[in-house]
Amino acid sequence: MAYEYDRYEREDGGGSFLMGLLAGTVLGAGLGMLFAPRPGSELRNQLTEQAGRLRSTAGDAYSQAQDKVGQIVDRGRDAYDRAKTSTETMVGNAASAIGATGDQGAGSHSGSSGSTSYPTSTSYPTTGDRS
Numbered sequence: 001m002a003y004e005y006d007r008y009e010r011e012d013g014g015g016s017f018l019m020g021l022l023a024g025t026v027l028g029a030g031l032g033m034l035f036a037p038r039p040g041s042e043l044r045n046q047l048t049e050q051a052g053r054l055r056s057t058a059g060d061a062y063s064q065a066q067d068k069v070g071q072i073v074d075r076g077r078d079a080y081d082r083a084k085t086s087t088e089t090m091v092g093n094a095a096s097a098i099g100a101t102g103d104q105g106a107g108s109h110s111g112s113s114g115s116t117s118y119p120t121s122t123s124y125p126t127t128g129d130r131s
Contacts, residue, residue, distance in 0.1 A: 015068070018061055026054060 029050050033043060 015065065018064070022057060022061060025057070029054075 033046060033050070
């Protein structure tokens with residue numbers, strides 16, 4: 001069980017690294033532009049290019065996250081289906097075993113004839129007048 005937890009911990013580390021890388025890139029680019037001496041039109045062009053790169057990087061990160069979530073959902077569905085199938089098989093086996101045991105034991109209670117007779121009606125004695 002600890003192995004599964006450790007594996008999931010390692011898998012989740014990629015997403016936080018990517019977010020940290022993205023935040024660092026944006027912060028570094030912004031500070032570099034603010035402190036670099038440039039004319040206004042050149043700065044606007046550079047900001048437009050950086051925004052386009054940021055949009056592209058964010059779109060890639062979103063696609064990767066969407067793919068990863070899709071994989072996790074697929075794994076969850078597969079695990080659910082396997083557990084459901086296994087449970088249905090066990091219940092079916094148990095029902096078969098109970099049915100086989102019940103069939104074998106039904107005729108063995110009443111000696112050699114194999115039939116048991118039960119009274120169809122029962123009358124109880126009355127104890128006087130209840131009026």
